[in-house]
Amino acid sequence: MAAVHGTGFSTNFCAHCEREIPSSNYDLHSAHCKRNLERCPECQEMVPRMRAGEHYNEYHAPAVCQLCGTKVNREHLTTHEQEKCPRRMVECEYCDFPVEAAHLPAHSDVCGSRTEMCIPCGKYVRLREKYVHDVQFHGESDETGITREYNVPRGSGSSASEVSHRPLPHSRGPPPVVSRHRLIFTFAITGVAILIGTLVLQRRGPNQRPQQ
CATH class of the missing domain: 3.30.40.10 (Zinc/RING finger domain, C3HC4 (zinc finger))
Known part of the structure; x- marks a missing residue:
C-alpha cells in the first residue's frame, strides 16, 4: 500500500527489508531485495546473501x-x-x-606473609599488614607508600622524634651522655684536692720528713 507524504511524495513499504521505498523505485527494489538481501539473525541488519557468511564471521562468530x-x-x-x-x-x-x-x-598469600622491618619502630611487619600498621602507628601513608608523618600511640610517653631515632633491635645505640653539671663538679673537686696537696707540701718544707 502506498503512503502519500505532505509534499505529494509517495512511498511503498517493503515487507522483506521493512523500509519505506519510493513508489517510483518500488518494483525494481522489491525484485532486487528479495533476490540479493537477507536479514542477519544476530544483528537484524540486511546484508547481501553472498556475504552473509563473511558478515557472520567478521562480526558475530565466537572469537x-x-x-x-x-x-x-x-x-x-x-x-x-x-x-x-x-x-x-x-x-x-x-x-x-x-x-x-x-x-x-x-x-599473594605466600608473598604477603613475608615480613619487612618497619624503619620508624624497628618491628617486623607482614607485607599484607604494612599499610594498616603505618596508618595505625605512624600516620596515614600516601600513594607511594611513604609515610608522611610518624605519630606515637597515646600513652607511650615518647615523642615522635624519639621514636624515629629509636635504635633498632640488637643495636648498641648512641653512647650515654654525661651531665654537664657532673663534669664541672668533678673538675672542681679535683682542683681543690690538688691545691690542698700543694699547700701541705709547702708548709712541711723540703727537709721536713713526715713523722714516723
Missing part, C-alpha cells in the same frame, strides 16, 4: 582467546583478554612480579 583458548563473543574479546582471562599476566601488589591471574591468589 578464540589466544591465551586460554576460550571462545567468547567477538565484541567481548578485548574485555576478556584484559579483565577476565585466567592466563592474563597481572602484577603482585607485594613484589610487583608478573604472574598469571589464575595463580595470583596463591602467590
Whole structure:
C-alpha cells in the first residue's frame, strides 16, 4: 500500500527489508531485495546473501582467546583478554612480579606473609599488614607508600622524634651522655684536692720528713 507524504511524495513499504521505498523505485527494489538481501539473525541488519557468511564471521562468530583458548563473543574479546582471562599476566601488589591471574591468589598469600622491618619502630611487619600498621602507628601513608608523618600511640610517653631515632633491635645505640653539671663538679673537686696537696707540701718544707 502506498503512503502519500505532505509534499505529494509517495512511498511503498517493503515487507522483506521493512523500509519505506519510493513508489517510483518500488518494483525494481522489491525484485532486487528479495533476490540479493537477507536479514542477519544476530544483528537484524540486511546484508547481501553472498556475504552473509563473511558478515557472520567478521562480526558475530565466537572469537578464540589466544591465551586460554576460550571462545567468547567477538565484541567481548578485548574485555576478556584484559579483565577476565585466567592466563592474563597481572602484577603482585607485594613484589610487583608478573604472574598469571589464575595463580595470583596463591602467590599473594605466600608473598604477603613475608615480613619487612618497619624503619620508624624497628618491628617486623607482614607485607599484607604494612599499610594498616603505618596508618595505625605512624600516620596515614600516601600513594607511594611513604609515610608522611610518624605519630606515637597515646600513652607511650615518647615523642615522635624519639621514636624515629629509636635504635633498632640488637643495636648498641648512641653512647650515654654525661651531665654537664657532673663534669664541672668533678673538675672542681679535683682542683681543690690538688691545691690542698700543694699547700701541705709547702708548709712541711723540703727537709721536713713526715713523722714516723
